[in-house]
Amino acid sequence: MLYTYHSCQPPVLTVSTHPLSHPGAAVPSLGSHIHIIQVSGQQQVSKGRQGPDASNAVHVLLAIVRLAEHATDLVVSLNTPMYISPSSAAAEHAGAGAKGAHMVAHDLFGRILQTLEIKDYGLFGSG
Numbered sequence: 001m002l003y004t005y006h007s008c009q010p011p012v013l014t015v016s017t018h019p020l021s022h023p024g025a026a027v028p029s030l031g032s033h034i035h036i037i038q039v040s041g042q043q044q045v046s047k048g049r050q051g052p053d054a055s056n057a058v059h060v061l062l063a064i065v066r067l068a069e070h071a072t073d074l075v076v077s078l079n080t081p082m083y084i085s086p087s088s089a090a091a092e093h094a095g096a097g098a099k100g101a102h103m104v105a106h107d108l109f110g111r112i113l114q115t116l117e118i119k120d121y122g123l124f125g126s127g
Contacts, residue, residue: 026110027065029117035066036113040106042082047089054087059102061109065116070124076112080105 026036039062046055059082065074086096 026063026113027116028114030065030067033069035068037064038062039064046085050087050089054085054089056084056088056090057082059105061105063109063113067124070121072124074116076109076116078105078109078112 027034039060041060043058043060044055045058046052059080061078061080063074063076065076066072067074080101081090081094081099082102083098084090084094084096088096
């Protein structure tokens with residue numbers, strides 16, 4: 001585990017999964033033959049080698065897009081801070097305390113997926 005390598009506390013992560021009933025609508029450029037699972041969660045993590053007293057709350061959004069005809073999965077992720085500890089190195093740049101970016105994260109993530117395009121399917125080999 002990466003956190004063991006960096007001598008950190010294991011991250012606390014809560015997750016919920018959301019299979020999409022109309023995946024083609026979520027990523028129109030990839031068609032309706034794809035499968036998508038969206039995962040959202042919250043993670044308590046510290047930057048670098050900082051200890052648990054400097055942990056930040058981070059909202060995590062993931063989409064796993066299965067392209068079966070190319071034997072490929074794409075993973076799209078968006079991390080947004082919910083709370084930055086005053087002891088965190090991130091506080092120097094982003095300021096400590098509650099953050100509001102996670103309030104618009106779902107809408108932003110939806111727009112990211114809707115504009116996702118694969119320009120060169122050759123990246124995946126012959127499929």
